[in-house]
Amino acid sequence: MARQKKNKQKIDPSIWVILIGGLMLVVAVIVLIIQAQQPAQSAVTNQNLNIPYPEVERVSLQDAKAAYDAGTAIFVDVRGDDLYNVGHIPGALSIPESDLESRITNLDPNARIITYCT
Numbered sequence: 001m002a003r004q005k006k007n008k009q010k011i012d013p014s015i016w017v018i019l020i021g022g023l024m025l026v027v028a029v030i031v032l033i034i035q036a037q038q039p040a041q042s043a044v045t046n047q048n049l050n051i052p053y054p055e056v057e058r059v060s061l062q063d064a065k066a067a068y069d070a071g072t073a074i075f076v077d078v079r080g081d082d083l084y085n086v087g088h089i090p091g092a093l094s095i096p097e098s099d100l101e102s103r104i105t106n107l108d109p110n111a112r113i114i115t116y117c118t
Contacts, residue, residue, distance in 0.1 A: 064114055073112040076100075089116070 059067075067073035068089065075092040077084045084094040095103050097117070107113055 059114055064116075067112060067114060073114045074107060076107075076113060076115045078115050078117050092116075 064073070068075065075089045076095050077088045077092045078095060078097040078100055080096050081094055088094070
């Protein structure tokens with residue numbers, strides 16, 4: 001009996017590209033779904049960090065910019081004088097963090113005070 005060669009069908013390379021592309025698309029969708037759920041988790045995590053002065057309200061950059069533009073806040077740079085002299089928000093006061101507790105009484109207690117360090 002003559003042996004018959006089995007016909008091995010080769011898969012077209014374009015099929016492999018489609019399969020791999022589809023797999024990558026599925027992975028991308030899964031990653032996006034996981035990332036969409038993370039903001040709620042990171043907000044809880046940030047509350048557990050060792051943040052100095054946790055009782056002090058944090059101000060977003062957008063809110064600080066709006067207060068600056070409207071002139072409704074006093075900005076206090078709490079870095080050292082050397083960094084303040086390199087650059088600071090125009091009109092900001094320089095009160096290093098180490099002096100803040102003793103010098104805060106010099107500011108209007110009814111004013112909105114926004115401190116920053118970067």
